[in-house]
Amino acid sequence: MIRLDVRELAVERGGRAVLAGIGFQLAAGEALALTGANGAGKSTLLRAVAGLVPLTGGRIDWQGSSEPIGESLHYFGHLDALKPTLAVADNLVLWSKVAGAPGLPVIEALERVGLDHLDDMPAAYLSAGQRRRVAFARLLVVRRPLWLLDEPTAALDASAEATFGDLLADHVASGGLALVATHRPLPIPAATLRLGAS
Amino acid sequence: MTGFFLALVSRTARLSLGAGGGAFTGLVFFLSVVAVVPFGVGPDMPLLARIGPAMLWIAALLATLLGLDRLFQDDRDDGSLDQMILSGLPLELIVLAKAIGHWLATGLPLVVGAPLFGLMLGADSRSILFVTLTLLIGTPALTFIGAIGAALITAMRRGGLIVAVLVLPFTIPVLIFGVSAVAAASGGIDPATPLMVLAGLALASLVAGPIAAAAALRAALD
Numbered sequence: 001m002i003r004l005d006v007r008e009l010a011v012e013r014g015g016r017a018v019l020a021g022i023g024f025q026l027a028a029g030e031a032l033a034l035t036g037a038n039g040a041g042k043s044t045l046l047r048a049v050a051g052l053v054p055l056t057g058g059r060i061d062w063q064g065s066s067e068p069i070g071e072s073l074h075y076f077g078h079l080d081a082l083k084p085t086l087a088v089a090d091n092l093v094l095w096s097k098v099a100g101a102p103g104l105p106v107i108e109a110l111e112r113v114g115l116d117h118l119d120d121m122p123a124a125y126l127s128a129g130q131r132r133r134v135a136f137a138r139l140l141v142v143r144r145p146l147w148l149l150d151e152p153t154a155a156l157d158a159s160a161e162a163t164f165g166d167l168l169a170d171h172v173a174s175g176g177l178a179l180v181a182t183h184r185p186l187p188i189p190a191a192t193l194r195l196g197a198s
Numbered sequence: 199m200t201g202f203f204l205a206l207v208s209r210t211a212r213l214s215l216g217a218g219g220g221a222f223t224g225l226v227f228f229l230s231v232v233a234v235v236p237f238g239v240g241p242d243m244p245l246l247a248r249i250g251p252a253m254l255w256i257a258a259l260l261a262t263l264l265g266l267d268r269l270f271q272d273d274r275d276d277g278s279l280d281q282m283i284l285s286g287l288p289l290e291l292i293v294l295a296k297a298i299g300h301w302l303a304t305g306l307p308l309v310v311g312a313p314l315f316g317l318m319l320g321a322d323s324r325s326i327l328f329v330t331l332t333l334l335i336g337t338p339a340l341t342f343i344g345a346i347g348a349a350l351i352t353a354m355r356r357g358g359l360i361v362a363v364l365v366l367p368f369t370i371p372v373l374i375f376g377v378s379a380v381a382a383a384s385g386g387i388d389p390a391t392p393l394m395v396l397a398g399l400a401l402a403s404l405v406a407g408p409i410a411a412a413a414a415l416r417a418a419l420d
Contacts, residue, residue: 071286079277085216097202099286
């Protein structure tokens with residue numbers, strides 16, 4: 001059984017403690033919503049779990065999986081990792097080759113997010129919402145059990161939000177884990193961790 | 199994982215060759231420097247032929263360094279660097295892949311163009327042959343050394359010419375042995391020793407460059 005166990009996590013940025021004493025558990029098939037005011041440390045917590053920010057204290061245990069946590073997670077941040085001069089499908093091809101179980105072929109992943117008709121368009125011409133949709137497609141081209149999502153519904157229209165809800169529900173139903181920083185209620189049942197509530 | 203490595207090499211090369219990538223700017227800069235030298239030196243063909251190989255090397259060195267500043271910065275700014283770190287490929291190999299891709303797009307055209315530009319400087323055929331050979335061995339070394347500077351300025355969030363200023367002193371050994379191999383060959387001396395030192399420098403920087411650049415990028419994580 002895959003399990004994420006975070007204990008007494010502390011992170012400093014620019015000499016200031018952003019997170020201190022954070023702890024939570026997440027098991028396969030569960031989702032956790034991170035809420036809190038702007039600047040409460042939601043994004044920092046996601047980056048810390050991803051290993052993209054050094055910890056100043058505490059520990060992150062990734063249990064029950066043969067792969068290290070860095071190769072078991074998809075990080076979906078504010079930045080979409082899209083190269084403006086490359087076509088949408090070209091952008092995804094690189095990310096379909098990262099470590100992890102193979103997922104959907106690129107064109108099918110784009111179909112899931114409703115962008116298959118734009119596969120050969122340079123990413124520079126995409127709208128903000130379309131860029132987020134391509135970033136979702138990146139989560140589908142390689143299967144990794146833990147999703148770290150930072151404000152996933154920002155810039156999405158109603159239909160994309162519904163698509164996102166379906167993708168997240170599918171992921172969790174198939175035994176995935178999801179940690180979602182959000183200001184809005186998640187479309188699936190999830191526990192909530194409120195940051196900065198002191 | 200080999201698939202990701204090769205895909206990263208080809209993507210870096212394609213981005214560099216594409217619009218705004220800067221690969222052609224380097225080649226045009228190389229050509230410009232070579233074209234300007236005769237105006238500065240004057241129409242003295244024997245002198246031009248003598249300093250030609252050195253000018254080609256200096257122009258190639260500057261052209262290589264100029265194109266390096268965006269090597270990692272674009273990837274950090276658009277979030278690609280985060281995704282690469284999470285790809286499962288060690289950061290050292292990511293740096294190696296990016297440096298190889300960058301060299302294919304920026305260094306290799308200089309090597310291919312060197313014989314033509316050598317003719318413009320009136321260099322003889324043996325000099326041209328050895329300039330091309332030494333550039334083929336030496337420009338990868340310049341790119342790998344330069345990758346360290348590119349990673350450092352990504353960590354410092356600076357840009358522009360500071361890479362060239364940082365890296366230039368460390369490329370001097372490559373320049374010295376590159377030029378001395380050409381000088382030896384055209385002077386009728388056996389160029390094997392400087393060529394082997396040059397190859398040694400290239401191999402050492404192939405190893406040290408990615409390790410040092412990866413350490414700089416890791417220190418920049420936040």
